[in-house]
Amino acid sequence: MSRRHARSAAADALLPWVLPAIVLIVWQWTASMELVSAKLFPTPLMIAQAGWKLFASGKLGHHMGISLQRALLGLLIGGGLGFALGIANAASKTAYRLFDTTIQMIRNVPHLALVPLVIIWIGIGETSKVFLVALGVLFPIYVNTYHGVRNVGSELLEMGSVYGLRPRELFFHILLPGALPSIFVGLRYALGVMWLTLIVAETIATNEGIGYLAMNAREFMQADIIILSIILYALFGKLADLLAKALERRLLRWNAAYRA
Incomplete structure (x- = not known):
């Protein structure tokens, strides 16, 4: 068996x-x-060979590390802000009335359309790239956090109050656990937006990152490295999703829907 x-x-x-x-x-x-010419349509083996050469030289690891750093920093900033705003607006009618309309107006503006403006305002350094990633991930996490908290049953909160739970205990023992399934939906969606935004952000004048590899390879008609860069983005996205799902299963073990 x-x-x-x-x-x-x-x-x-x-x-x-x-x-x-x-x-x-x-x-x-x-x-x-x-x-088709191998220069235009290289085989997977040719792409693997190009990747190995870059890895052996140390260049691939360096550029991957830079891209990961940008992505994670943007996720922490944008995700943290989206989570905080979602909690605040769901818990307070005053905060909701003050912030939600503005957030929804900004959310409906494609953040990648702001690239020219971001370059003018912030420049072409690391800050602009992290800013774009943070802006991209903020809204999925905000919307799903707000939705998750608002959908926690009021009867559960009343029961917690009857048992003498203080506001802090109500949040950590009832509100947050009840909202976690929705928050993780937002996180997984935000991870996809994160990599999509990073691809575009790394086309802004730079000399580091996976996007730089692709842009530099374009100048020399190196299709194998361009495709390698695309594959790396895809693999990073899959790895991020797997980690999010593993964390989701661990934190939601109490929920029958998430048990193996």
Whole structure:
């Protein structure tokens, strides 16, 4: 029985990677037929070789580290602000009336359309890139945090008050746990926005980051490095989503819907 369970678990773990593997095989075969120039449509093996050369030289690790730093800093700033505003506006009618209309107006402006203005205001340094990422992740986390807190049943809060819980205890034992499923939905959506924003932000004049690799490779018609950069963004996005799901399962073990 345990062996059958182990085989089933292994199959479940491998199943999501079947389609990407098929795509790679078809891609390798199609590119190997040389229907298109290898310089324009390199094979996965050529891309892997280019990636290995960059990694061995230390350049790939450096640029990946810079991109991760920008992404995480923007997520911490924008996500923290969105979380705080969501809690405040859900808990206080005065805060909601004061801030929500302005937040919703700004939310409906595509933040990537602000790139020219951000360059004029902030410049082309690291601050502008982090600012764009923070702005992108703020709104998904704000909306879902607000929604999650507002949807915690009032009867639970009344029950907590009857048992003598103080406001701080009501927040940490009832409001926050009840809002976590919605907050994690916002976080996972924000992670996707984070990488999308970073791709655009790293096209602003820079000499570091994965986006720089792609822009520099474009100048020299290095399609393999351009595709490598795109794949790295995709892998980072998948890894971030896996970490968010693992954290979600850990913090929501008490919820039957999140048990294995």
